[in-house]
Amino acid sequence: MGEDANHDGQSLSDCTDQDGRIYMDYNATTPLEPEVAEAITEALKEAWGNPSSSYLPGRKAKQIIDRSRASIASMVGARADDIVFVSGGTEANNLVLHTAISHFYQSWGAAKLGRLVGDHQSGKAGLPHIITSNVEHDSVKLTAENLLKEGKADVTFVEASAMTGRVEVEDVLAAIRPNTCLISIMLANNETGVLMPVKELCERVRVLNEQQPSSAILLHTDGAQAIGKVRVDAQDLGVDYLTIVGHKFYGPRIGALYVNGPGTTTPLFPMFFGGGQERNFRPGTENTAMIAGLGKAAELVNLHLHEYETHMRDTRKYLEQQLQAVFGKEKIHFNSHFPGTETLPNTCNVSVLGPGLQGNATAPAGWKVLSKCRKLLASVGAACHSDRGERPSHVLLSCGILPEVATNALRLSVGRATTKRDVDLVVADLREAVCQLEGQGQCPH
Ligand SMILES: Cc1ncc(COP(=O)(O)O)c(C=O)c1O
Numbered sequence: 001m002g003e004d005a006n007h008d009g010q011s012l013s014d015c016t017d018q019d020g021r022i023y024m025d026y027n028a029t030t031p032l033e034p035e036v037a038e039a040i041t042e043a044l045k046e047a048w049g050n051p052s053s054s055y056l057p058g059r060k061a062k063q064i065i066d067r068s069r070a071s072i073a074s075m076v077g078a079r080a081d082d083i084v085f086v087s088g089g090t091e092a093n094n095l096v097l098h099t100a101i102s103h104f105y106q107s108w109g110a111a112k113l114g115r116l117v118g119d120h121q122s123g124k125a126g127l128p129h130i131i132t133s134n135v136e137h138d139s140v141k142l143t144a145e146n147l148l149k150e151g152k153a154d155v156t157f158v159e160a161s162a163m164t165g166r167v168e169v170e171d172v173l174a175a176i177r178p179n180t181c182l183i184s185i186m187l188a189n190n191e192t193g194v195l196m197p198v199k200e201l202c203e204r205v206r207v208l209n210e211q212q213p214s215s216a217i218l219l220h221t222d223g224a225q226a227i228g229k230v231r232v233d234a235q236d237l238g239v240d241y242l243t244i245v246g247h248k249f250y251g252p253r254i255g256a257l258y259v260n261g262p263g264t265t266t267p268l269f270p271m272f273f274g275g276g277q278e279r280n281f282r283p284g285t286e287n288t289a290m291i292a293g294l295g296k297a298a299e300l301v302n303l304h305l306h307e308y309e310t311h312m313r314d315t316r317k318y319l320e321q322q323l324q325a326v327f328g329k330e331k332i333h334f335n336s337h338f339p340g341t342e343t344l345p346n347t348c349n350v351s352v353l354g355p356g357l358q359g360n361a362t363a364p365a366g367w368k369v370l371s372k373c374r375k376l377l378a379s380v381g382a383a384c385h386s387d388r389g390e391r392p393s394h395v396l397l398s399c400g401i402l403p404e405v406a407t408n409a410l411r412l413s414v415g416r417a418t419t420k421r422d423v424d425l426v427v428a429d430l431r432e433a434v435c436q437l438e439g440q441g442q443c444p445h
Pocket residue numbers: 027028087088089090091137139186188189190222224225245254255
């Protein structure tokens with residue numbers, strides 16, 4: 001347990017293992033909070049009934065699901081009915097894109113489609129048009145690319161700005177066409193931690209939607225990385241859909257989709273058909289235990305968000321100070337520091353500069369540094385790309401980071417229990433690794 005762990009004697013999920021390895025990859029995933037593991041275990045034992053059954057074990061399971069739904073709703077400023085349980089972020093994101101396409105074909109009307117064919121220059125008019133960005137998680141990016149490849153949708157990938165690292169509102173608005181049916185822009189980027197101007201974007205698009213209510217553009221944000229780190233309120237943001245991912249906020253590997261009035265105010269078209277659970281939006285017998293864990297993880301966020309956020313911000317700032325102090329300012333580049341841009345409290349995307357680190361190997365220098373580290377467990381970018389480490393992150397390149405800087409990038413993301421001592425050990429570890437790679441053997445002490 002870390003020195004400045006912030007819960008009175010309660011053991012928080014530790015970030016140091018028995019071998020002294022220090023975990024700083026909380027954007028990849030988080031461990032379960034002990035209370036979450038308890039809620040899951042208890043539900044497995046006590047609430048094993050089918051939630052659709054009317055006898056006691058079934059009713060118990062249903063009560064747990066109802067309670068979890070309420071906690072999750074309260075975490076994101078929603079009504080309980082707006083929450084639909086799904087298997088995780090990937091499914092939630094797929095469900096939104098699938099819905100937008102189905103909604104377009106079923107509701108926009110043949111007459112309108114006919115008119116659009118005449119209106120539009122790209123040769124793909126008549127197809128639903130989706131706007132997203134070039135820094136989204138693969139569960140949005142590849143889904144959109146696949147729709148494009150299969151000829152089911154036209155897609156614009158708006159580029160992040162090299163000046164701000166954000167996807168700018170004006171650039172998204174400029175991409176809107178008469179057949180645009182969905183805008184999906186993530187709330188916080190998983191590699192840089194950059195917070196996107198989703199609220200402002202929604203405000204601007206709502207004005208357009210009021211002028212054209214029959215072809216209103218649906219608004220989605222992937223909240224996977226933001227939830228549990230900063231306050232996320234779906235109503236305040238003004239989104240129609242919000243993706244919620246349990247394993248990013250010390251919960252289990254399931255998720256939920258917030259939908260503003262599913263099936264009434266906002267369309268939701270199921271991808272699966274079955275036994276009617278989740279009001280037919282996502283049928284399949286509910287995973288009661290994991291839902292119990294997700295609800296508990298949300299409850300903890302509801303109770304402690306301010307404390308979590310403050311701790312992570314202080315720790316990340318300390319990490320950045322120590323990196324500069326130990327390596328020297330000229331040898332450190334922070335890849336998510338853009339003037340005027342806000343970031344997640346916990347994410348430090350940093351390059352230790354120097355051609356000596358790169359050598360002539362094919363792996364990015366960040367990889368080589370991490371592989372020499374004896375304590376630090378971190379990544380160079382999105383965890384789902386960790387087996388494709390031969391090139392620098394396309395997200396960093398998209399944000400205007402030079403290739404020779406991006407190739408040295410490390411994504412260090414701190415958690416609720418990361419301590420200043422962990423930071424000191426990690427920075428010393430990195431220094432040793434860099435000295436070795438630069439051919440200096442042991443670092444001068
Ligand atoms: C921004 C973002 N969206 C979506 C996902 C996918 O979530 P899941 O792993 O639950 O499918 C992740 C997980 O890495 C993510 O970081």
